[in-house]
Amino acid sequence: MSLAETFPEITKRNEPLAPYTHLKIGGPAEFLIQPRSVDELRSVLTTCQTQQVPVRMLGGGNNLLVRDDPVPGAVVQLTAPAFTMIEWDGKRITAGGGGPLFDLIAFSVRQGLTGLETLVGLRGTVGGSVRCNVGDRSGEIGQGVRQVTVLTETGKVQVRTQEELNFSEHQSDIDEPVILNVVFELEKAPAAAVLKRMRKAWILRKAAEPLSFQAAVRLFRNPPAQTAATLIDRAGMTKARVNNAELSERNSNYVVAHPGTTATDILQLADRVRTRVRERTGVDLDRELHVW
Numbered sequence: 001m002s003l004a005e006t007f008p009e010i011t012k013r014n015e016p017l018a019p020y021t022h023l024k025i026g027g028p029a030e031f032l033i034q035p036r037s038v039d040e041l042r043s044v045l046t047t048c049q050t051q052q053v054p055v056r057m058l059g060g061g062n063n064l065l066v067r068d069d070p071v072p073g074a075v076v077q078l079t080a081p082a083f084t085m086i087e088w089d090g091k092r093i094t095a096g097g098g099g100p101l102f103d104l105i106a107f108s109v110r111q112g113l114t115g116l117e118t119l120v121g122l123r124g125t126v127g128g129s130v131r132c133n134v135g136d137r138s139g140e141i142g143q144g145v146r147q148v149t150v151l152t153e154t155g156k157v158q159v160r161t162q163e164e165l166n167f168s169e170h171q172s173d174i175d176e177p178v179i180l181n182v183v184f185e186l187e188k189a190p191a192a193a194v195l196k197r198m199r200k201a202w203i204l205r206k207a208a209e210p211l212s213f214q215a216a217v218r219l220f221r222n223p224p225a226q227t228a229a230t231l232i233d234r235a236g237m238t239k240a241r242v243n244n245a246e247l248s249e250r251n252s253n254y255v256v257a258h259p260g261t262t263a264t265d266i267l268q269l270a271d272r273v274r275t276r277v278r279e280r281t282g283v284d285l286d287r288e289l290h291v292w
């Protein structure tokens with residue numbers, strides 16, 4: 001039996017993935033599955049394991065490029081309330097992996113807790129953001145993480161504590177397929193001061209990003225003590241373009257997908273930029289964008 005027959009109420013077959021991503025490009029998923037409970041999710045994972053069907057997790061699609069061809073296997077998205085809850089106990093917040101990062105930040109600020117407010121304006125789910133250790137010079141999400149509950153390929157629940165987690169430049173070592181929930185420990189602070197920091201972070205972030213109406217994503221991780229954008233400019237690739245994919249004039253580490261852009265255009269542009277930066281500066285840029 002196919003996944004669509006085993007889980008008919010939560011599975012869409014040949015579902016276009018473009019609308020689920022920030023770039024709004026890419027091919028369809030063979031199966032898009034949106035489980036309603038943790039048990040249902042575990043049963044999806046065990047079925048995929050038994051049938052040797054590949055599983056991919058989809059968050060908000062903000063650090064994701066879906067190729068133009070169909071994506072084989074199961075794409076799982078955690079949109080049900082079981083995966084988006086937020087609970088709070090003193091300085092600890094537990095957030096479901098499928099919930100929006102923005103909701104978590106707003107919740108923490110309302111409780112007068114500091115630590116997440118400078119991440120305001122970053123798009124994504126809690127799970128995707130922790131997997132990609134989102135942040136900037138003002139801080140990274142991994143700093144506040146105390147515990148991550150994951151599901152293994154076989155649907156087993158496992159808890160990884162702070163000591164068992166490693167976060168680095170826009171990546172983590174969490175390689176289990178599902179981040180189910182994350183526990184953060186934050187500090188108490190005067191609410192007005194937290195709010196002020198949040199507003200300042202918002203203004204700074206929006207000024208450094210492509211314009212909000214543009215579909216754009218970041219391409220590369222910043223190498224130690226340098227920024228990818230500066231290296232790209234130094235390599236003479238400012239505003240480089242492949243068909244309708246163009247580097248943003250506001251920040252060269254973002255690619256803007258003008259109407260009609262394909263995933264192939266973006267991958268070709270990223271390859272060209274990487275090669276030129278290596279030739280001109282000797283630095284090998286590491287791709288931040290996840291590609292399916």
Ligand SMILES: Cc1cc2nc3c(=O)[nH]c(=O)nc-3n(C[C@H](O)[C@H](O)[C@H](O)COP(=O)(O)OP(=O)(O)OC[C@H]3O[C@@H](n4cnc5c(N)ncnc54)[C@H](O)[C@@H]3O)c2cc1C
Nearest residue numbers: 057059060061062063097124125127128129132134135179
């Ligand atoms: C305009 C723009 C500006 C950005 N600026 C920044 C920035 O300043 N700093 C920064 O760090 N990032 C930035 N990003 C990147 C992006 O915001 C983050 O990486 C984002 O938080 C990823 O979350 P997501 O839910 O969208 O994940 P997705 O893009 O959907 O997925 C990313 C990866 O995480 C995995 N994943 C998603 N959910 C789960 C889960 N529950 N369990 C396990 N794995 C999961 C996916 O399989 C994929 O491998 C920017 C993106 C955009 C579009």
